[in-house]
Structures are given as C-alpha cells and as structure tokens.
Amino acid sequence: MSEVIEAVEVDVPVAAAYAQWTRFEEFPAFMEGVDKVVRTGEDHMVWTIEVGGQKREFEAVVTEQVPGERIAWRTTDGVTHAGVVTFHHLSDTRSRITLQLQTVPEGVVEQLGDKLGLVKARAKGDMKRFKAFVEPASPA
Template identity: 40%
Template sequence: MYFVEETIEVAVPVRAAYNQWTQFESFPRFMTVVKKVEQVRPALVTWTLAVGPLRREFQAEIVEQEPDSYLTWRSLERHTVHRGEVSFRPTSADGTAVTVRIEVDSPGATGLLGGLPRLVGRVVQRELRHFKAYIEGLGAESGAWRGTIRDGRVRPEEPKPPRSRVAHWPVG
C-alpha cells in the first residue's frame, strides 16, 4: 500500500475550481493520462487512462461529495484498489488550494514496484499543473454539478427556506 498527496494553488475562486473539477468528462482536454471519462450516474464514473502503449479502464464510485469543499472516491476493481480525495480550500489571494490524496492497495506494489509512489506523485503533480493552466486559461468554469453525495448516494437538495413576504396594507 502507498499514499500520494499533492497540492497546487490555482488563481480562481473555490467555487470555480470545484465546479470545473466536477466536469469529469472534460478531463481529457487537460490531463495527459486521462483519455476518456464517462459519468454513468452522478456517483459512478468510468475512466480510461493510457500511458504509452498501456491502457486501463476502471470504474470509480464517488463516496462523498460536498460542494466547494471535497469529494472522495474509491475504485470498483479487484486487482488494484485505490481510494482518493480532492479538497478545495480558499487561499489568502482569493485563489484555491487544490489537494489530491490517493491511496493505492495493490498486491506486490511495494516490493515489485518500489518507485511507484514517486512516479504516481509526479504524474499527479503534472496533471494538477495542467488543471491549473486549464482553469486559469478559461477564467471561469465550463459547467458545474452542485449535488451532495453521502455513502455513495446522491442526497436530495435541501429545501430552500421560504422567502419572507412583506404584507402591503392598503393606506387610507
């Protein structure tokens, strides 16, 4: 098992960074290893990754998602289980610190592929730089999904409080 954590600051507000991140199907536009993403359901995403001749497809479940804060996922495959989280924090410069944490539990990964955590860390760092260039280049998000997910289930939207009405009494 190994753990990777990388952070980058982007020069857009938290809402814009979060909104763009939720547009999973746009990831191939700026991430070099992500070749295709299909959002099957709000909490189920199919990913196709490729590096050179190696190609891999897997599904991931979004376990928790809180707008403008974080989302967590876990893979739904048997051979290489991974979990992760991306979080969004405001910075003092009205930007956003985006932090990606990935934990991989792969049989034999630590012995057979001892340098893998370092390699995955470099790839995550590079892809975060691509996200930064993409969102800062756009200047605004290209879309958004503002739903909340708990335990892999989409939560219904909280009812909005009723607007207060001011009674207008006839004068006279």
C-alpha cells in the same frame, strides 16, 4: 499501498475550481494517461487510462461530495485506488486544491513505476496542468 499528496494554488475562486473539478469528462484535458471518463450514473463513472503503454478500464464511485469543499472517490473494480480532493478558500480570487491519492500498484510495470516515483510525478504534473486549465488566459 502508495500514498501521494499534491497541492496547487490557483487564481480562481473556490467555486470555480470545484465546478471545473466536478466535470469529470474533461479530466483528459489535464490528466496524463487519462483517455476518457464516462458517467454511468449520478455518482458512478468508467475511466479508460493508459499505464506503461497498457490500456486499462475501471469503475469508480464518488463516496462523498461536499460542494465547494471536497470530493472523495474509490474504485469498484479494475485498479485499486481511492482519493479525495479538497478545496481551500485563500481569497475571493485564489484557492488551494489538495489531492490525496492512495493506490495499490498492480503488476511489475506499475510497481516499478511506483518505486521510481512516477505516480507522484504524474500527480504533480496533473495538478500543474489543472492550474493552467482552470485559470483564465492572460491578455497578450
């Protein structure tokens, strides 16, 4: 099992960061390799991703959701991973978002990618892109 922890500070209130993170269908806008996320129920969704040039689909379920504080999930089939995102109030206009992700790399390509630190690099990039995605654009 591989574990990744990444955090980013964003210039938006916790409520705004949390609200954006719960719009799962918009994940492809900032998550590398995520082609689409479709809700299939209140807490269930189907993800379509690309890993090492291969398309994969898996189902995930939200296992815990505390508004403004945390969201946890785990896969129910396909790939094996689980995670939690926590939201921390820094000020009325600033928040810290922390992602903890546990994965079980499957197949030679994923195992090699994990050993090379690609999962960690992708998570770090996703968090940076989330920051750019959620923060209001600066006036020119």
